[in-house]
Amino acid sequence: MNGPPRGGRGAGVGGEPGPAAKPQGRGARAVAEDAREAWGGHDARELVSPCGLYCRLCALRARVPGQAQALRETLKKDAIEYWGPGVPGFKEFWGFLDMLTTEDGGCPGCRAGGGPPGCRVRRCAAEKGLKLCVDCPDWPCPSLRFLIDSYPSFLDDSRRLREVGIEAWLAEQEERARKGFCYADVRRPAAAPGVEG
Secondary structure, three states, X not given: OOOOOOOOHHHOOOOOOOOOOXXXXXXXXXXXXXXXXXXXOOOXXXXXOOOOOEHHHOHHHHOHHHHXXXXXXXXXXXXXXXXXXXXXXXXXXXXXXXHHOOOOOOOOXXXXXXXXXXXXXXXXXXXXXXXXXXXXXXXXXXXXXXXXXXXXXXXXXXXXXXXXXXXXXXXHHHHHHHOOOOHHHOOOOOOOOOEOO
């Protein structure tokens, strides 16, 4: 599984752009700027987890806020605010539902303290001083097995990131998000997450 980095070390979040890539349609930088604007001025690279998953393709951000808002509206039509407070746990449920309706679904992303608290992939990247696992000479490693087994496109997506660099890769991921792609659509059940608890 180990091998020399493909596409150079320039694919890293903090590194120089990788080999020249020609994303379809608009330029990679323009799309990255759109992503930054859409996410409250944050750099879209902050939404790339150390393992290489992109937060905007996670159901918690891509779908759950709209679904939670629809549920909230349905419950309001059914007068939940009148009868709900008498139901044990309603206050906590309603607060949780409110949180799910936010643009990030209540998860700020791995780089901002979200994601699994005991994620060994995130911890390993931090210990090695890496922003992305694909910049590690040991990539892909056994710590990524859960993701490789869970997401059929994970290795191809990671290879693509190494090949074209972060800006072009982000443009491609934003295009996937615009088309409605979500990791949950392709996720396979796996034995156990890369979390130590």
